[in-house]
Amino acid sequence: MIDKNLHTYGEEIRDKEFVTAVYHMELPRETDIVKKAEQLAVGQTVGTWVPVPGITEEIRQRNMGKVVRIFDVPSADLYTQVKEQVRQYVVEIAYPAGNLSHDFPMLLTALLGNDASTSAQVKLLDIEFPEGFRRNFPGPKYGVEGIRRQMKVEQRPLLLNMIKPCTGLSPKEGAKIFYEVAKGGVDFIKDDELLGNVENSHPWDRVQAYQEAARAAFEETGKEVIYIVNVTDGARTIEDTIKRALDRGAQMMMMNISVLGYSLFCKIAEEVPVPVLAHNAGAGIFYEGLSSGMSSPLAAGKLIRLAGADMVMINTPYGGYPLGRQKYLEILQKLLLPYGTIRPSFPIIGGGVHPGMVKRYMEEAGQDMILAAGGSILGHPMGAAAGGRAMMAAISAVMEGKTLEDAAEESGELKKALELWGD
Numbered sequence: 538m539i540d541k542n543l544h545t546y547g548e549e550i551r552d553k554e555f556v557t558a559v560y561h562m563e564l565p566r567e568t569d570i571v572k573k574a575e576q577l578a579v580g581q582t583v584g585t586w587v588p589v590p591g592i593t594e595e596i597r598q599r600n601m602g603k604v605v606r607i608f609d610v611p612s613a614d615l616y617t618q619v620k621e622q623v624r625q626y627v628v629e630i631a632y633p634a635g636n637l638s639h640d641f642p643m644l645l646t647a648l649l650g651n652d653a654s655t656s657a658q659v660k661l662l663d664i665e666f667p668e669g670f671r672r673n674f675p676g677p678k679y680g681v682e683g684i685r686r687q688m689k690v691e692q693r694p695l696l697l698n699m700i701k702p703c704t705g706l707s708p709k710e711g712a713k714i715f716y717e718v719a720k721g722g723v724d725f726i727k728d729d730e731l732l733g734n735v736e737n738s739h740p741w742d743r744v745q746a747y748q749e750a751a752r753a754a755f756e757e758t759g760k761e762v763i764y765i766v767n768v769t770d771g772a773r774t775i776e777d778t779i780k781r782a783l784d785r786g787a788q789m790m791m792m793n794i795s796v797l798g799y800s801l802f803c804k805i806a807e808e809v810p811v812p813v814l815a816h817n818a819g820a821g822i823f824y825e826g827l828s829s830g831m832s833s834p835l836a837a838g839k840l841i842r843l844a845g846a847d848m849v850m851i852n853t854p855y856g857g858y859p860l861g862r863q864k865y866l867e868i869l870q871k872l873l874l875p876y877g878t879i880r881p882s883f884p885i886i887g888g889g890v891h892p893g894m895v896k897r898y899m900e901e902a903g904q905d906m907i908l909a910a911g912g913s914i915l916g917h918p919m920g921a922a923a924g925g926r927a928m929m930a931a932i933s934a935v936m937e938g939k940t941l942e943d944a945a946e947e948s949g950e951l952k953k954a955l956e957l958w959g960d
Contacts, residue, residue, distance in 0.1 A: 721925020838871030856888020
């Protein structure tokens with residue numbers, strides 16, 4: 538018999554207070570997928586693997602999850618069409634929003650974390666929030682428009698460099714590199730994600746040293762370069778680390794969100810008076826499983842935007858990491874597409890970025906992106922400043938509709954970069 542408390546049309550709940558989760562499941566062909574979906578809806582809300590006293594009809598109506606849709610892939614309506622021994626499904630389940638905490642830890646536990654009770658291995662592909670529930674998440678305070686206003690750049694992609702080597706430098710040694718890079722016209726220079734709060738290089742000491750280098754470069758070029766300090770630290774010490782960095786004049790800061798956690802990142806992003814960059818270092822632990830975790834557009838895009846990241850460092854398929862191109866494009870969409878009142882996050886594209894790649898990235902991501910060029914700036918044979926000028930020449934060429942070859946005739950730095958790394 539059909540349980541009307543356990544199944545629903547999507548249209549029946551679309552404008553009601555339900556958080557809808559979309560899952561991927563892979564099961565042996567003999568498994569009853571309808572029963573498995575029902576177990577997931579019940580187990581993640583009111584039930585356990587056996588019936589227990591106290592679950593009333595009122596609780597079932599008010600608090601139990603509902604199976605909305607089940608799609609088999611490939612779609613087969615006749616059992617004679619099923620040849621595979623293992624079947625794949627996309628399952629959509631709606632959870633009453635009243636069940637869910639208005640923060641990330643219990644939200645993700647409710648949608649994903651009760652596998653022992655539901656006996657289901659699932660991958661969470663997406664979450665759809667009702668408008669009222671979505672207001673619990675701040676989103677970026679600055680986002681694309683705010684960062685552009687601060688940098689006084691209305692249209693073109695912005696350019697970021699990160700200090701290399703990643704670790705081992707003192708603030709004084711790093712400041713020398715900062716100064717050379719800043720003379721090349723980049724917009725931002727950030728710490729590497731591997732450099733946090735260590736004995737030979739505290740974040741607040743880097744802020745002081747690097748901003749002195751930024752002022753010295755400004756006196757020569759007239760171009761202000763913003764330093765983004767990595768304040769990633771443990772929960773016991775991160776607030777003190779941030780306070781010290783702000784006291785020294787930090788203008789922007791970054792945190793490694795995958796290891797810090799969405800909730801702590803969200804709290805800090807709400808409280809600090811400067812833009813924040815979310816680095817996705819280690820995000821693979823969330824999405825690399827085929828039958829567990831989340832999809833990369835959700836884990837590395839949508840949830841980070843909801844958590845308040847003004848800028849998000851993302852992976853691409855072109856820097857050696859095997860991220861699928863479709864997933865990379867979906868992450869960009871999750872960060873940039875209109876989403877209620879949530880401001881867009883500025884995507885930062887890194888990994889193998891050099892002048893010859895600028896056109897491809899701009900064709901795929903548009904102008905609202907930040908190009909993170911490391912080795913192609915610091916490793917330019919004419920020096921770091923020349924590496925920055927080569928990247929800026931490539932950006933200008935694409936903006937103006939010129940070929941890189943034509944632009945290289947006017948820029949020796951770009952010509953040398955194209956000779957070295959190609960297009």
